[in-house]
Amino acid sequence: xxxxxxxxxxxxxxxxxxxxxxxxxxxxxxxxxxxxxxxxxxxxxxxxxxxxxxxxxxxxxxxxxxxxxxxxxxxxxxxxxxxxxxxxxxxxxxxxxxxxxxxxxxxxxxxxxxxxxxxxxxxxxxxxxxxxxxxxxxxxxxxxxxxxxxxxxxxxxxxxxxxxxxxxxxxxxxxxxxxxxxxxxxxxxxxxxxxxxxxxxxxxxxxxxxxxxxxxxxxxxx
Amino acid sequence: xxxxxxxxxxxxxxxxxxxxxxxxxxxxxxxxxxxxxxxxxxxxxxxxxxxxxxxxxxxxxxxxxxxxxxxxxxxxxxxxxxxxxxxxxxxxxxxxxxxxxxxxxxxxxxxxxxxxxxxxxxxxxxxxxxxxxxxxxxxxxxxxxxxxxxxxxxxxxxxxxxxxxxxxxxxxxxxxxxxxxxxxxxxxxxxxxxxxxxxxxxxxxxxxxxxxxxxxxxxxxxxxxxxxxxxxxxxxxxxxxxxxxxxxxxxxxxxxxxxxxxxxxxxxxxxxxxxxxxxxxxxxxxxxxxxxxxxxxxxxxxxxxxxxxxxxxxxxxxxxxxxxxxxxxxxxxxxxxxxxxxxxxxxxxxxxxxxxxxxxxxxxxxxxxxxxxxxxxxxxxxxxxxxxxxxxxxxxxxxxxxxxxxxxxxxxxxxxxxxxxxxxxxxxxxxxxxxxxxxxxxxxxxxxxxxxxxxxxxxxxxxxxxxxxxxxxxxx
Numbered sequence: 001x002x003x004x005x006x007x008x009x010x011x012x013x014x015x016x017x018x019x020x021x022x023x024x025x026x027x028x029x030x031x032x033x034x035x036x037x038x039x040x041x042x043x044x045x046x047x048x049x050x051x052x053x054x055x056x057x058x059x060x061x062x063x064x065x066x067x068x069x070x071x072x073x074x075x076x077x078x079x080x081x082x083x084x085x086x087x088x089x090x091x092x093x094x095x096x097x098x099x100x101x102x103x104x105x106x107x108x109x110x111x112x113x114x115x116x117x118x119x120x121x122x123x124x125x126x127x128x129x130x131x132x133x134x135x136x137x138x139x140x141x142x143x144x145x146x147x148x149x150x151x152x153x154x155x156x157x158x159x160x161x162x163x164x165x166x167x168x169x170x171x172x173x174x175x176x177x178x179x180x181x182x183x184x185x186x187x188x189x190x191x192x193x194x195x196x197x198x199x200x201x202x203x204x205x206x207x208x209x210x211x212x213x214x215x216x217x218x219x220x221x222x
Numbered sequence: 223x224x225x226x227x228x229x230x231x232x233x234x235x236x237x238x239x240x241x242x243x244x245x246x247x248x249x250x251x252x253x254x255x256x257x258x259x260x261x262x263x264x265x266x267x268x269x270x271x272x273x274x275x276x277x278x279x280x281x282x283x284x285x286x287x288x289x290x291x292x293x294x295x296x297x298x299x300x301x302x303x304x305x306x307x308x309x310x311x312x313x314x315x316x317x318x319x320x321x322x323x324x325x326x327x328x329x330x331x332x333x334x335x336x337x338x339x340x341x342x343x344x345x346x347x348x349x350x351x352x353x354x355x356x357x358x359x360x361x362x363x364x365x366x367x368x369x370x371x372x373x374x375x376x377x378x379x380x381x382x383x384x385x386x387x388x389x390x391x392x393x394x395x396x397x398x399x400x401x402x403x404x405x406x407x408x409x410x411x412x413x414x415x416x417x418x419x420x421x422x423x424x425x426x427x428x429x430x431x432x433x434x435x436x437x438x439x440x441x442x443x444x445x446x447x448x449x450x451x452x453x454x455x456x457x458x459x460x461x462x463x464x465x466x467x468x469x470x471x472x473x474x475x476x477x478x479x480x481x482x483x484x485x486x487x488x489x490x491x492x493x494x495x496x497x498x499x500x501x502x503x504x505x506x507x508x509x510x511x512x513x514x515x516x517x518x519x520x521x522x523x524x525x526x527x528x529x530x531x532x533x534x535x536x537x538x539x540x541x542x543x544x545x546x547x548x549x550x551x552x553x554x555x556x557x558x559x560x561x562x563x564x565x566x567x568x569x570x571x572x573x574x575x576x577x578x579x580x581x582x583x584x585x586x587x588x589x590x591x592x593x594x595x596x597x598x599x600x601x602x603x604x605x606x607x608x609x610x611x612x613x614x615x616x617x618x619x620x621x622x623x624x625x626x627x628x629x630x631x632x633x634x635x636x637x638x639x640x641x642x643x644x645x646x647x648x649x650x651x652x653x654x655x656x657x658x659x660x661x662x663x664x665x666x667x668x669x670x671x672x673x674x675x676x677x678x679x680x681x682x683x684x685x686x687x688x689x690x691x692x693x694x695x696x697x698x
Contacts, residue, residue, distance in 0.1 A: 002308040006467065006521045010289045013529025020290050028287055032438065032472050038276040038479045039269050058495075111510035114423045130493045139507035147452045147496075165481065169474040179302070179439035179501040181511060182456070187493040190449040192411060194361035194377065196248075196384050197255050200411040203360060204418060205449030205496070 054131025058188025119145035137182035232583035259490025298440025302502030316347035334451035336431030373556030428454035544594035585611035
């Protein structure tokens, strides 16, 4: 068996005849049970401000909205401004589930197909450190939404904004489905520099990632 | 594809590369960009050295318990519903992948960029099995059309100019009903998007590499800017991950250290556009995702390397920084090296994978300037490893006899300080006298190779040892 041969050769190279002895094994298990971040870049910027700044630096766009009721209008305006058909695929979870789309817009809750232009997702976390959006796969949140459509609109409740990447691991470990099948860390739109080392957006995935930064429910105005 | 190893032709290829104007244009553009972007990224990160320390500590810890971590990783993949295959050799890996494809009845396979699949020449194995392969990273796709190996580990088509890409697309895309020429960058990228989208949607199997394997969760992570690795992972019924056994790391917290180093070292990015963790096939209730998830773990000599004087090379995270900063690589490009890995890391890996004799020139085509080691996020002592390879070549008597004779005379001389001082003094004086008019020498006895392209500056009449002694006298 290749497995046994490879493991035996590794042990020979490490000058060990057998698998690890009990003490060493316990030491390794203790290392990995004592979960703590190693080195994290320090910063004292406001988390939400930094997320917005970093995401825009990555060539993404951001639009703050006060409550979930504003999602529909924001999406419709986005479709109109970008000359897009009035149809989209969306995650089947709060706060984008059961939205009152009205007659003009078709919103379907299914995986993305090749001809879908727009997907609407909900972020499970957003990392202020790097401007990265985290979307976790589940039956209500198909992975294809992140990569197939040309426009990815992501609702980011300010409550899910975290300081560092390691905060995401801490949050995900509490989920019953940990580790989820897919953890998508998205930092701006799809891009390539394979032609003349110059960046072009929309290589295979979205040309734009548009964040709807959802406030804490304290409605101001309408 | 010409991945058969041909490092023996290194000198010929280098000479040809230096005369290739298209190549010089392409390399010149890449060189400045990568180096400058990396520098800016790390200047903005005071924690750089601490991250390097942490990353090395993690890698050394994992490698010293590699059997434990591989078994733990494999157990967690199985818990997630995936299957782990172990491949001792390149042929083993190719056979395993082809078997999985056959069982899935695969006609078309999409592929994300994977250096391991280049290493095993998986492309030939798939072709021999009658399975069509589409590379989906734009750079890899371009070199697939050109039937060439990658010339850079993260920018495989870095040697191609825009005009060359336009012609390659024009020559190959008629079968997709595309007639005109895509001239500018936007049009080229749009055309590739259109052609590859069809492949993504109709492929039966998706094959990707892995930047890391996480033992804690049984996940693989793929880091890309295009999102091609993700479409390859998500859309087909079967997802196959190919990875070297050294890719495993313990936990997600460990992963974060590496992610902070990888993008910055490669392209100066804090994070590439897509870093995605995959843990097994679609779950009950999932509406998309593959029905099968396979991982093929490749040894191919790595377990032996773990126990010898080249084990530091296993820390490599394939960021390409050593290539971008190498004065030799940046003049001749990747193809001169004759195999899939190039630049400093390739000059270490190719002789270890393919044999010292086959790749004799690679460890010797290095000025030992040390920039590669300075920029390596994993602090791999590349110049020392190259010196060790040279030493092995001498021991194995692969080094030409004249050179070995010169080396042994030198070492005898250097071991006798008084004789050494006498001989060097004498030669300094005579060289200074010979070059007294021009301040330089046009010929050196036994040094024709050196003076063919340039003059030897004449010494100013005293050796370092002599001047040092004089300085000591002045100080007292």
